[in-house]
Amino acid sequence: MAEPLLFEMSRPERKGVPVPQSDVPEQALPAELCRDSLPLPEVAERDVVKHFTRLSQLNYGIDLGLYPLGSCTMKYNPRINEDAARQPGFAMIHPYQPAETVQGALELLYELQGYLAEISGFDAVTLQPAAGAHGELTGILVVRAYHESRGDSARTKVIVPDSAHGTNPATAAMAGYQVITVPSNARGNVDLEALRKVVGPDTAAMMITNPNTLGLYDEGASELVEIIHEAGGLVYNDGANFNAILGIVKPGEIGFDIMHYNVHKTFSTPHGGGGPGAGPVGVKAHLARFLPTPTVVKDETDAGPTYRLEPVPDSIGKLHAFWGNFGVLVRAYTYIIANGDTGLRAVSEHAVLNANYIRAKLSDVYAVPIDRINMHECLLSGSRQKKLGVRTLDIAKRLIDKGFYPPTVYFPLIIDEALLIEPTETETVETLDSFIAAMREIAREAEEQPEEVKSAPHHTPVRRLDEATAARRPNLRWQPPEQAAD
Numbered sequence: 001m002a003e004p005l006l007f008e009m010s011r012p013e014r015k016g017v018p019v020p021q022s023d024v025p026e027q028a029l030p031a032e033l034c035r036d037s038l039p040l041p042e043v044a045e046r047d048v049v050k051h052f053t054r055l056s057q058l059n060y061g062i063d064l065g066l067y068p069l070g071s072c073t074m075k076y077n078p079r080i081n082e083d084a085a086r087q088p089g090f091a092m093i094h095p096y097q098p099a100e101t102v103q104g105a106l107e108l109l110y111e112l113q114g115y116l117a118e119i120s121g122f123d124a125v126t127l128q129p130a131a132g133a134h135g136e137l138t139g140i141l142v143v144r145a146y147h148e149s150r151g152d153s154a155r156t157k158v159i160v161p162d163s164a165h166g167t168n169p170a171t172a173a174m175a176g177y178q179v180i181t182v183p184s185n186a187r188g189n190v191d192l193e194a195l196r197k198v199v200g201p202d203t204a205a206m207m208i209t210n211p212n213t214l215g216l217y218d219e220g221a222s223e224l225v226e227i228i229h230e231a232g233g234l235v236y237n238d239g240a241n242f243n244a245i246l247g248i249v250k251p252g253e254i255g256f257d258i259m260h261y262n263v264h265k266t267f268s269t270p271h272g273g274g275g276p277g278a279g280p281v282g283v284k285a286h287l288a289r290f291l292p293t294p295t296v297v298k299d300e301t302d303a304g305p306t307y308r309l310e311p312v313p314d315s316i317g318k319l320h321a322f323w324g325n326f327g328v329l330v331r332a333y334t335y336i337i338a339n340g341d342t343g344l345r346a347v348s349e350h351a352v353l354n355a356n357y358i359r360a361k362l363s364d365v366y367a368v369p370i371d372r373i374n375m376h377e378c379l380l381s382g383s384r385q386k387k388l389g390v391r392t393l394d395i396a397k398r399l400i401d402k403g404f405y406p407p408t409v410y411f412p413l414i415i416d417e418a419l420l421i422e423p424t425e426t427e428t429v430e431t432l433d434s435f436i437a438a439m440r441e442i443a444r445e446a447e448e449q450p451e452e453v454k455s456a457p458h459h460t461p462v463r464r465l466d467e468a469t470a471a472r473r474p475n476l477r478w479q480p481p482e483q484a485a486d
């Protein structure tokens, strides 16, 4: 980066804002609150604008191009969502306002609860949880409340497949359960024979992601639900991959008892960088009384419908202040009504088509660990390239040079050199083709000039970061050279 950083632009006495002459008598500040030097940059407003604009241009975002981060559903965020969320009647209200002054907002929440329930086949929905993982915790606390309400204290175990997202076992453990892992079979489904061996009167629940993190629909889902139900357990569907089955499969109808939705994935509310998102949870009727409190209800009156917050009788409690992340929920609602029922089905059909297109066009150069029609994401492996000394991480870094955000790598953990690619439905065939071309080029480079791939990225402001140190001891602050000793 040739341009100087903000601090390097600093020149003595250069100012961004002229401070007017003081018209009050000068007062000495308490000496103990003052320091001798304060090394702030002395720069003009123009320098500040230049600095931050340049930083913003170093970002790669969903609005710049393909973001094929498998399991994350980084889809385009339609701008109409933003228009809706910025309506003053939504953006400027306060959660302490009396319900009669925020009827529109409550109506939106009520309708959204209903839409989510309808789309997924559940009876009741809470909008409170702030993310998928938070929804999982909500769901597992509901599981616990359900068993406790029946005086059943023997259920201490939650079963999780080995392909699970890390948040699943983490959630079960956090709620005090022992986590039992079941293997997947060669087709990428939960191994039902292995499952039968571990279920029993101590099974509180099974948590599965369906479609799973291998990008596959679990062909044994219905049977799995039966096995757990027969043992008296509940079945939790991690619905983060709902983008694959909108308008096609309703998990509630298959028999799942609980499911969370990642609205920031499936329903196009912006995410990345940590949120805010929302992770509503749907449950079957027999679990509705345990949901977080309050919920939004509708009363029919002579003057028309009115909406209010109502306490939930045997609630697990509150999972979020007030109504949850309201602005995110407005965006999800907007996306749902903008698409409508046939539109949502088309979303999934295109997401699945795009992911299969990529797999089909790359399967001669990258290994396909499980050769099946996939859902909204396709799983490849860099195992062939590994034999040439090129790791999947190198492939990911090389993609940055070619203008793409890399896919998810090394996840799911059970696949050697995994590359989990989720193009989403909003990308054009031209974009998919150029991504495919880049991936094919990298495969060729791995054979002909592997050093080129292993030393990537070549065109970024920083090269390879030490990711562990970057996460544990982030260096977020520029320091003058003489102070930057460590």
Ligand SMILES: *Cc1c(COP(=O)(O)O)cnc(C)c1O
Pocket: 071, 072, 131, 132, 133, 134, 165, 167, 209, 213, 238, 240, 241, 262, 277, 279
């Ligand atoms: C993203 C994801 C989660 C966690 O969702 P957050 O909103 O990031 O907390 C859980 N399970 C799966 C399968 C996911 O893809």
